[in-house]
Amino acid sequence: DADVTQTPRNRITKTGKRIMLECSQTKGHDRMYWYRQDPGLGLRLIYYSFDVKDINKGEISDGYSVSRQAQAKFSLSLESAIPNQTALYFCATSDPGENTGELFFGEGSRLTVL
Amino acid sequence: EDQVTQSPEALRLQEGESSSLNCSYTVSGLRGLFWYRQDPGKGPEFLFTLYSAGEEKEKERLKATLTKKESFLHITAPKPEDSATYLCAVQTGRRALTFGSGTRLQVQP
Numbered sequence: 001d002a003d004v005t006q007t008p009r010n011r012i013t014k015t016g017k018r019i020m021l022e023c024s025q026t027k028g029h030d031r032m033y034w035y036r037q038d039p040g041l042g043l044r045l046i047y048y049s050f051d052v053k054d055i056n057k058g059e060i061s062d063g064y065s066v067s068r069q070a071q072a073k074f075s076l077s078l079e080s081a082i083p084n085q086t087a088l089y090f091c092a093t094s095d096p097g098e099n100t101g102e103l104f105f106g107e108g109s110r111l112t113v114l
Numbered sequence: 115e116d117q118v119t120q121s122p123e124a125l126r127l128q129e130g131e132s133s134s135l136n137c138s139y140t141v142s143g144l145r146g147l148f149w150y151r152q153d154p155g156k157g158p159e160f161l162f163t164l165y166s167a168g169e170e171k172e173k174e175r176l177k178a179t180l181t182k183k184e185s186f187l188h189i190t191a192p193k194p195e196d197s198a199t200y201l202c203a204v205q206t207g208r209r210a211l212t213f214g215s216g217t218r219l220q221v222q223p
Contacts, residue, residue: 041215042201045211101146102148104160107157108155108157
């Protein structure tokens, strides 16, 4: 089983719909992240959480919200999806006690907003 | 604001043809520079961390180097299985990583 699991893996939705992407991890890491990947733009940080009580905005947080339900779970929500939120979304974790730049990524969630 | 620029955007090599990928960065207070490999449809996988100018790390056919302004990922005698997108990222202070847009490498047999 994957250490970082994202659901759903693929989702097609319509403009205005509320969407939640979920991430769970079995690595026991405190730090969790949501990134978005678009062709030619690389990975851009949406939100990150260094522990259950710590939530921080990344460079592109507008239109998104997150919830850290437990150490192992970090969800990303799009309250009212729009077409330019069509992208590949990645959840990642890292361990603050080790190399904090070594991120462990999930397999990605591909979201299409029509 | 941290900036990371990777070049070239895409690179096509023949098997055995060595080359280098570039990652230039503009940051204040570099804490670490990271290289990742990403295969199609997969999440990125960690390769190397470099912390200070002059540092080098090697793994099989890959060698990463770091100066005060850029990092290189040297690929020696590449094989088709080295085909992937290679991502560079920087970390400053307590913040999360800032990624470059990547270099798509294709190695033809």
